[in-house]
Amino acid sequence: AKTRNSFSTKINDLVAxxxxxxxxxxxxxxxxxxxxDVGVHAVMELIEELEMEVKRRxxxxxxxxxxxxxxxxxxxxxxxDDEEEVExxxxxxxxxxxxxxxxxxxVGKTTSIGKLAYxxxxxxxxxxxxxxxxxxAGAIEQLDAWGKRVGVDVxxxxxxxxxxxxxxxxxxxxxxxxxxVLICDTAGRLQNKVxxxxxxxxxxxxxxxEIPEAPHEVLLTLDATTGQNAMSQAxxxxxxxxxxxxxxxKLDGTAKGGIILAIRRELEIPVKLVGLGEGVxxxxxxxxxxxxxxxxxxxxxxxxxxxxxx
Amino acid sequence: xxxxxxxxRLQETIQKIKGKxxxxxxxxxxxxxxxxxxxxxxxxxxxxxxxxxxxxxxxxIGQEVMExxxxxxQVIKVVKEELTExxxxxxxxxxxxxKPPTVIMMVGLQGAGKTTTxxxxxxxxxxSYNRKPLLAAADVYRPAAxxxxxxxxxxxxxxxxxxxxxxxxxxxxxxxVEQAKEDHxxYVIIDTAGRLHIDGxxMGELGRVKEAVNPxxxxxxxxAMTGQDxxxxxxxxxxxLxxxxxxxxKLDGDTRGGAALSIKAVTGKPIKFVGMGExxxxxxxxxxxxxxxxILGMGDMLTLIEKA
Ligand SMILES: Nc1nc2c(ncn2[C@@H]2O[C@H](COP(=O)(O)OP(=O)(O)OP(=O)(O)O)[C@@H](O)[C@H]2O)c(=O)[nH]1
Ligand SMILES: Nc1nc2c(ncn2[C@@H]2O[C@H](COP(=O)(O)OP(=O)(O)OP(=O)(O)O)[C@@H](O)[C@H]2O)c(=O)[nH]1
Ligand SMILES: [Mg+2]
Ligand SMILES: [Mg+2]
Numbered sequence: 034a035k036t037r038n039s040f041s042t043k044i045n046d047l048v049a050x051x052x053x054x055x056x057x058x059x060x061x062x063x064x065x066x067x068x069x070d071v072g073v074h075a076v077m078e079l080i081e082e083l084e085m086e087v088k089r090r091x092x093x094x095x096x097x098x099x100x101x102x103x104x105x106x107x108x109x110x111x112x113x114d115d116e117e118e119v120e121x122x123x124x125x126x127x128x129x130x131x132x133x134x135x136x137x138x139x140v141g142k143t144t145s146i147g148k149l150a151y152x153x154x155x156x157x158x159x160x161x162x163x164x165x166x167x168x169x170a171g172a173i174e175q176l177d178a179w180g181k182r183v184g185v186d187v188x189x190x191x192x193x194x195x196x197x198x199x200x201x202x203x204x205x206x207x208x209x210x211x212x213x214v215l216i217c218d219t220a221g222r223l224q225n226k227v228x229x230x231x232x233x234x235x236x237x238x239x240x241x242x243e244i245p246e247a248p249h250e251v252l253l254t255l256d257a258t259t260g261q262n263a264m265s266q267a268x269x270x271x272x273x274x275x276x277x278x279x280x281x282x283k284l285d286g287t288a289k290g291g292i293i294l295a296i297r298r299e300l301e302i303p304v305k306l307v308g309l310g311e312g313v314x315x316x317x318x319x320x321x322x323x324x325x326x327x328x329x330x331x332x333x334x335x336x337x338x339x340x341x342x343x
Numbered sequence: 344x345x346x347x348x349x350x351x352r353l354q355e356t357i358q359k360i361k362g363k364x365x366x367x368x369x370x371x372x373x374x375x376x377x378x379x380x381x382x383x384x385x386x387x388x389x390x391x392x393x394x395x396x397x398x399x400x401x402x403x404i405g406q407e408v409m410e411x412x413x414x415x416x417q418v419i420k421v422v423k424e425e426l427t428e429x430x431x432x433x434x435x436x437x438x439x440x441x442k443p444p445t446v447i448m449m450v451g452l453q454g455a456g457k458t459t460t461x462x463x464x465x466x467x468x469x470x471s472y473n474r475k476p477l478l479a480a481a482d483v484y485r486p487a488a489x490x491x492x493x494x495x496x497x498x499x500x501x502x503x504x505x506x507x508x509x510x511x512x513x514x515x516x517x518x519x520v521e522q523a524k525e526d527h528x529x530y531v532i533i534d535t536a537g538r539l540h541i542d543g544x545x546m547g548e549l550g551r552v553k554e555a556v557n558p559x560x561x562x563x564x565x566x567a568m569t570g571q572d573x574x575x576x577x578x579x580x581x582x583x584l585x586x587x588x589x590x591x592x593k594l595d596g597d598t599r600g601g602a603a604l605s606i607k608a609v610t611g612k613p614i615k616f617v618g619m620g621e622x623x624x625x626x627x628x629x630x631x632x633x634x635x636x637x638i639l640g641m642g643d644m645l646t647l648i649e650k651a
Contacts, residue, residue: 064389067383067389067571068388068389068571069571070386070570070571070572072384073380073383073384074384137568137593137596138454138456138593138621139453139454139455139456139566139593140454141453141454147486168621169491169621170458170459170462170490170491170492170494170495170498171487171488171490171491171492171493171494172491174486174487174490174491175485175486175487175490175491177487178486178487179486182486192494223593223595223596223597224596224597225595225596225597256454256566256568258452258566258569258570258572258576259566259568259569259570260386260568260569260570260571260598260601260602261384261385261386261570261598261599262386262568262596262597262598262599263568265597265598283452283453283454285539286452286539286540286541286572286576287539287540287541287572287575287576288570288571288572289572292570311453311484311485
């Protein structure tokens with residue numbers, strides 16, 4: 034709970050810096066959250082809860098109001114449960130670990146795989162990639178280029194071949210070469226394409242058939258620039274492949290990716306990694322505190338500018 | 344509950360005011376609240392929503408209720424008309440340079456669909472206008488970006504100009520235009536690397552490409568699933584490059600596509616074509632009215648009015 038306290042302090046500072054907690058404050062809070070793609074329902078619920086709590090406790094003192102607000106904001110991601118461990122990737126000690134990347138088109142699956150492979154290799158692991166996107170033009174070459182860049186082998190078939198077969202070969206190769214981690218790329222697909230989603234389920238089944246506990250993570254890659262549709266992506270991909278975690282990419286832009294708060298609340302899927310650029314090093318573990326704080330960064334900046342101007 | 348269409352949202356409000364002779368201020372207030380929610384759920388930017396709802400309100404208050412329509416239907420009608428108008432008339436034309444080749448530059452965020460749409464656009468130019476396009480591989484950053492464009496070129500049988508990954512994109516663009524002149528290709532479509540609108544260096548590169556080849560069209564390629572950030576991206580690309588139009592991709596998904604409205608509202612630039620799939624013939628003309636219905640989450644106007 035130590036981290037939560039330090040986070041609360043931060044949020045307290047934020048609210049303290051801010052002017053009075055009045056209607057204008059709530060309005061601005063609403064705008065900040067909506068413009069971060071948190072989602073209009075979640076935001077209105079939160080604001081309502083806040084206003085009620087303030088009223089119920091008959092809080093007049095602004096300091097106390099601040100406390101209520103920071104409590105609620107922390108709960109936005111974690112819910113009311115007290116567990117707050119950083120959720121890393123599951124690893125199979127001393128045995129082959131398999132990760133499967135899934136998601137819609139162009140979100141950053143292949144790039145994130147390249148970065149993750151680099152990270153794992155730096156940790157001294159033997160990594161292998163499987164080029165399961167046999168559909169998109171240049172997809173195999175792209176993964177291959179990443180493999181070369183970070184120095185790991187890529188198992189691939191020809192363009193147009195069966196993705197399940199590539200992944201199957203990947204597993205056999207990983208076993209015989211005694212690799213620690215196999216990461217499987219898949220073609221991007223929109224979640225409303227039933228055939229393509231079935232194909233993905235099949236890929237996953239092939240993995241589980243070979244290694245019952247695998248895949249050890251099914252990572253849904255979400256683009257932070259995406260709006261409310263990300264919820265539908267999370268639901269449908271979960272139904273098809275039992276997603277275990279989210280990789281939130283492109284957070285180096287101006288989009289905030291606030292929809293992951295709603296996804297966490299509704300579907301209980303945690304974010305495990307975030308993408309912060311196109312380089313090998315631009316992949317980090319998710320820090321919920323930094324994330325929630327980041328949602329309000331603009332609110333502070335605006336205010337600080339205002340006060341500076343006088 | 345989430346993502347119900349505007350007509351569903353308005354049902355209750357409509358029941359209350361059915362049969363009234365005039366749309367009152369209170370009716371409009373209640374209904375514009377629902378309009379606001381519907382638009383926000385569709386990912387329309389909140390600032391754009393604010394202005395839009397204000398305009399609707401001004402237009403709807405005090406209107407006589409038409410005989411054939413209930414007040415609710417009438418508000419929906421106003422909303423849809425405004426939305427359709429805002430989204431622009433049929434503008435799905437592509438420039439033709441006085442002296443060939445016509446140069447088109449594709450720009451946008453990472454993964455938006457530029458390279459794929461470059462192929463689709465070339466395909467459309469040949470099919471519908473009998474043109475001969477050359478594709479230029481000016482993305483020297485993304486791993487295998489050139490392979491991707493070359494594969495697409497091969498699939499469609501178009502020439503692709505590339506100079507590897509060491510060359511300067513400005514030079515690649517220039518030489519592609521020269522190549523097209525020599526070979527009597529009448530269009531050059533330049534595929535550029537995806538970049539963030541806040542990346543000063545890479546945005547500057549696009550500015551230099553623009554200066555070097557003086558393109559007839561600069562198309563901003565935007566993913567239809569984009570959320571609130573669409574306005575920042577579009578505004579920024581437009582400010583720095585003065586784009587000529589927008590191509591909306593991945594509209595074959597189930598997103599409402601409110602980004603379309605946001606972009607149109609902040610840039611005023613027309614949305615010209617929409618991507619309806621990964622295949623290279625899945626590029627369609629943009630229909631403002633269909634887009635309006637989609638954003639509002641309703642079928643066509645008739646079924647809606649029957650329901651109301
Ligand atoms: N700025 C930024 N760009 C990223 C990030 N992650 C990926 N990209 C870029 O986004 C684009 C798409 O990335 P890919 O890895 O090809 O995405 P994908 O999901 O594999 O795409 P498909 O296989 O076509 O569905 C590329 O230009 C990447 O360099 C990120 O964290 N930040
Ligand atoms: N379903 C669908 N997928 C599309 C559409 N347009 C592009 N895509 C897919 O989106 C992904 C990204 O497309 P690209 O053409 O590589 O995007 P890009 O903008 O060139 O990406 P970068 O060069 O990395 O910035 C690919 O998987 C495409 O197949 C579309 O209209 N519908
Ligand atoms: Mg990929
Ligand atoms: Mg590209």
